[in-house]
Amino acid sequence: MSGARERKARMSADLLPDVVLPRLATKWLGRPYVYEREVDSTNTRVAQLARDGGVHGTVMVADAQTCGRGRLRRQWHSPAGLNLYFSVLLRPGWKARNAPPLSLAAGVALAEAVEPWTQGPPELKWPNDLLAEGRKLAGILVEAVLDRETVQHVVLGVGLNVNQRQFPTLLAESAASLSLTSGRQLHRGEVLVAVLARLELWLDRLQQQGPQPVLDGWRRYAPWMGQLLKVQNGANELVGTALGLEPHGALRVRDDRGREHSVLSGDAFLVSDQDGTSC
Ligand code: BTN
Numbered sequence: 001m002s003g004a005r006e007r008k009a010r011m012s013a014d015l016l017p018d019v020v021l022p023r024l025a026t027k028w029l030g031r032p033y034v035y036e037r038e039v040d041s042t043n044t045r046v047a048q049l050a051r052d053g054g055v056h057g058t059v060m061v062a063d064a065q066t067c068g069r070g071r072l073r074r075q076w077h078s079p080a081g082l083n084l085y086f087s088v089l090l091r092p093g094w095k096a097r098n099a100p101p102l103s104l105a106a107g108v109a110l111a112e113a114v115e116p117w118t119q120g121p122p123e124l125k126w127p128n129d130l131l132a133e134g135r136k137l138a139g140i141l142v143e144a145v146l147d148r149e150t151v152q153h154v155v156l157g158v159g160l161n162v163n164q165r166q167f168p169t170l171l172a173e174s175a176a177s178l179s180l181t182s183g184r185q186l187h188r189g190e191v192l193v194a195v196l197a198r199l200e201l202w203l204d205r206l207q208q209q210g211p212q213p214v215l216d217g218w219r220r221y222a223p224w225m226g227q228l229l230k231v232q233n234g235a236n237e238l239v240g241t242a243l244g245l246e247p248h249g250a251l252r253v254r255d256d257r258g259r260e261h262s263v264l265s266g267d268a269f270l271v272s273d274q275d276g277t278s279c
Helices: 003-013 017-023 042-051 102-117 178-182 188-209 212-220
Strands: 033-039 059-065 084-090 123-125 129-132 135-147 150-160 228-233 236-245 251-254 260-263 267-270
Touching (some): 017 033, 017 188, 033 042, 042 084, 042 135, 042 150, 084 188, 102 123, 102 178, 102 212, 150 188, 188 212, 228 251, 236 260
Antiparallel strands (some): 059 084, 084 150, 123 129, 135 150, 228 236, 228 267, 236 251
C-alpha cells in the first residue's frame, strides 16, 4: 500500500466498531453502533432505519458523507478521514406538544464533551451551533417524525469538526476544528465516545427532570444572553435583546418598543459586532 493510502486507511480506522465499542461507556446510546465508510447523509440513512424498525439508541457514524445536510437546507461539508458525522435514532414516546428541547440538550452535551480540547469554554449559538473562538465547531440537525400527536421517532444528527485544519474558501473564515483549538491531531473514536457519554447523560436528564436543567446548562455556554441581537428567518428580521430560552427551546427577544417575541427558528447575530459575528 502507498504511504498516502496507508495513512488514509489508518485515519479512517479510528471509528471502526472494534475500536469504538470497547471504549464506549454508555448504557443504551450507541447500542447498536453502525459504522459506514461513506453515505449520502447519516440523517437520511437513520431515518430509513427508523422506518425499517430500527431501535432506540442506534448510532450511525460515517467516515464521509456525499450529501451531508445542515439546518435550513444548507449543505454540511463532510470530507473523509477528518471529522465526526453521526446520527442517533430516538424513540422517546413524547407527545408532540410536550416535546422537550432535544437540540438544546445535545448542544450542552457537545459543549461539555469538547471542552477538554478547546482553549476556554466553547459557546453555544442559538438555536444549535457550537462555536470556539467565534468559529463554528459543530452543528446539530434534529428531524422528528410525528404519528398523529405522538413523536414516532427523532433523528438527531451531529457534525463535529475534529481534525480538519483547512476548509473550503466559503468556510475558511467561519469554521473551527478541535485540532485547531487544541493544537494536536485527535483520535475521532475517543472524541465520539466522550460526546456519546455526555449525550446519554443529558438525554436521560431531560427525560427524568424535564427542560429546566438543560436550559440552565445551555445558559452557562451562552455568555451573549442579555445582549442585542439580530435574528434572521428568511426575509424576516428582528432586532432586540436576548432575554432567555423558553422551555421548548424558543428564544425570547425584547424589541426596542418593549414587545417580547418568542422566536422558534432562524439565525442569530450579535448586533454589537460590526462584522456581524454570530453570537
Ligand atoms: C447545521 O449546523 O446546520 C447542522 C449540521 C448537521 C450536520 C450533521 S453531519 C451528520 C448528520 N447527517 C447529516 O446529513 N447532517 C447531520
